[in-house]
Amino acid sequence: MNKKxxxxxxxxxxxxGEAEPRRxxxxxxxxxxxxxxxxxxxxxxxxxxxxxQWDGNPxxxxxxxxxxxxxxxxxTVEGMAPDSDNLHPIQQAFTEVHALQCGFCTxxxxxxxxxxxxxxxxxxxxxxxxxxxxxxxxxxxYQNIVKAVLLAAEKLAQK
Amino acid sequence: MKPPAFDYHAPSTLDxxxxxxxxxxxxxxxxAGGQSLVPxxxxxxxxxxxxxxxxxxxxxxxxxxxxxxxxxxxxxRHREVELSPIIRDGWPLISECMPFxxxxxxxxxxxxxxxxxxxxxxxxxxxxxxxLEAKFVLRSNRGTRTVPVxxxxxxxxxxxxxxxxxxxxxxxPPLPLATGWAFDELSRRRGDFALVGAAALxxxxxxxxxxxxxxxxxxxxERPTRAPHTEQALRGxxxxxxxxxxxxxxxxxDLTPExxxxxxxxYRRDVAKVIARRTLMKAIERSRTASQ
Numbered sequence: 001m002n003k004k005x006x007x008x009x010x011x012x013x014x015x016x017g018e019a020e021p022r023r024x025x026x027x028x029x030x031x032x033x034x035x036x037x038x039x040x041x042x043x044x045x046x047x048x049x050x051x052x053q054w055d056g057n058p059x060x061x062x063x064x065x066x067x068x069x070x071x072x073x074x075x076t077v078e079g080m081a082p083d084s085d086n087l088h089p090i091q092q093a094f095t096e097v098h099a100l101q102c103g104f105c106t107x108x109x110x111x112x113x114x115x116x117x118x119x120x121x122x123x124x125x126x127x128x129x130x131x132x133x134x135x136x137x138x139x140x141x142y143q144n145i146v147k148a149v150l151l152a153a154e155k156l157a158q159k
Numbered sequence: 160m161k162p163p164a165f166d167y168h169a170p171s172t173l174d175x176x177x178x179x180x181x182x183x184x185x186x187x188x189x190x191a192g193g194q195s196l197v198p199x200x201x202x203x204x205x206x207x208x209x210x211x212x213x214x215x216x217x218x219x220x221x222x223x224x225x226x227x228x229x230x231x232x233x234x235x236r237h238r239e240v241e242l243s244p245i246i247r248d249g250w251p252l253i254s255e256c257m258p259f260x261x262x263x264x265x266x267x268x269x270x271x272x273x274x275x276x277x278x279x280x281x282x283x284x285x286x287x288x289x290x291l292e293a294k295f296v297l298r299s300n301r302g303t304r305t306v307p308v309x310x311x312x313x314x315x316x317x318x319x320x321x322x323x324x325x326x327x328x329x330x331x332p333p334l335p336l337a338t339g340w341a342f343d344e345l346s347r348r349r350g351d352f353a354l355v356g357a358a359a360l361x362x363x364x365x366x367x368x369x370x371x372x373x374x375x376x377x378x379x380x381e382r383p384t385r386a387p388h389t390e391q392a393l394r395g396x397x398x399x400x401x402x403x404x405x406x407x408x409x410x411x412x413d414l415t416p417e418x419x420x421x422x423x424x425x426y427r428r429d430v431a432k433v434i435a436r437r438t439l440m441k442a443i444e445r446s447r448t449a450s451q
Contacts, residue, residue: 134262
């Protein structure tokens with residue numbers, strides 16, 4: 001198989017690997033680079049579990065080939081917490097109001113919410129719900145996720 | 160749910176991409192944002208032997224005004240179109256429609272040219288480009304031709320582009336001052352393709368009557384559908400709710416919706432009338448406000 005070199009930056013760290021053209025970026029990040037924080041759900045761009053940030057903006061990593069990310073600057077959920085003892089304020093808010101049950105959708109939601117709150121630091125509840133519409137959660141019914149995002153906005157404003 | 164194998168080509172100029180397409184023939188496909196193509200490959204609904212990636216061609220990504228027309232490079236991302244002040248000022252119908260196009264994660268990667276070339280019968284942008292009477296600039300290594308939007312969309316997932324040809328630019332004519340606009344749709348969930356959507360433009364004459372109105376639907380046929388019966392019924396009339404309601408009823412004559420898993424043809428026809436009325440009323444209101 002004609003593998004191609006893929007060099008990219010994730011969370012400020014340079015990675016290099018080889019990928020067949022058909023390798024999805026989501027699989028490359030998990031199985032080749034060992035960053036298991038990014039989850040793979042539907043693999044057709046509907047569920048949002050694989051959402052990462054590309055130049056700071058959320059995208060579906062299952063809808064991009066790894067070879068297309070050569071030279072890209074990405075962020076994944078592993079890059080959120082400042083260190084191993086502390087959570088990011090958004091993560092902290094999610095734990096405080098119980099915004100996850102099984103946690104499968106959480107990494108993708110965190111990636112989406114981080115960009116949402118950067119672009120709109122004081123969102124209304126309706127704006128939060130709209131912002132979350134591209135991420136499915138089958139456990140919570142979303143109530144506590146919405147609560148957590150609003151709490152996270154407060155926490156970030158206090159910083 | 161893994162895509163089939165293919166050879167990957169990453170040209171950095173348009174000429175290089177068009178030459179590759181010519182050389183590789185029918186087994187090759189262009190990939191723009193990939194937000195429809197990659198799912199189709201993951202489902203193995205399509206299996207191109209070669210992908211020609213347009214993402215490295217910086218010259219295909221731009222937004223500018225030329226001779227009054229809005230020119231959008233095919234690789235301009237949806238999100239850039241959505242947030243563009245140039246578009247908001249001159250072609251606010253496009254800005255209004257963008258939040259309905261999938262989700263922000265898709266819009267960050269998806270492109271205008273890719274979405275239009277995909278020609279999904281329930282997509283929003285084809286209907287919007289239809290009422291705006293946009294022109295599509297197609298390039299191949301044989302030359303350049305410009306196709307009006309009414310001839311570009313041929314059927315479900317089918318456009319007028321020939322093998323080896325690429326939609327390179329969309330040109331949107333300017334609208335007269337005080338043209339009112341509106342886009343609205345009904346979908347089962349936020350970000351889904353529309354069950355029915357409509358884009359409307361209305362221009363009022365100085366005496367307050369409707370000088371002209373344009374209306375196009377998405378989701379009710381194989382391609383975006385203009386509603387000439389409704390448009391005709393509005394011309395020269397006073398823009399009252401009763402007139403608009405009666406004109407919206409006429410849209411039934413222009414539509415050929417199909418039944419599917421999501422909605423029956425009859426339901427789509429009914430919803431189309433409601434959305435036609437709402438968008439036309441909103442466009443009238445905006446035209447009135449703008450002409451004061």
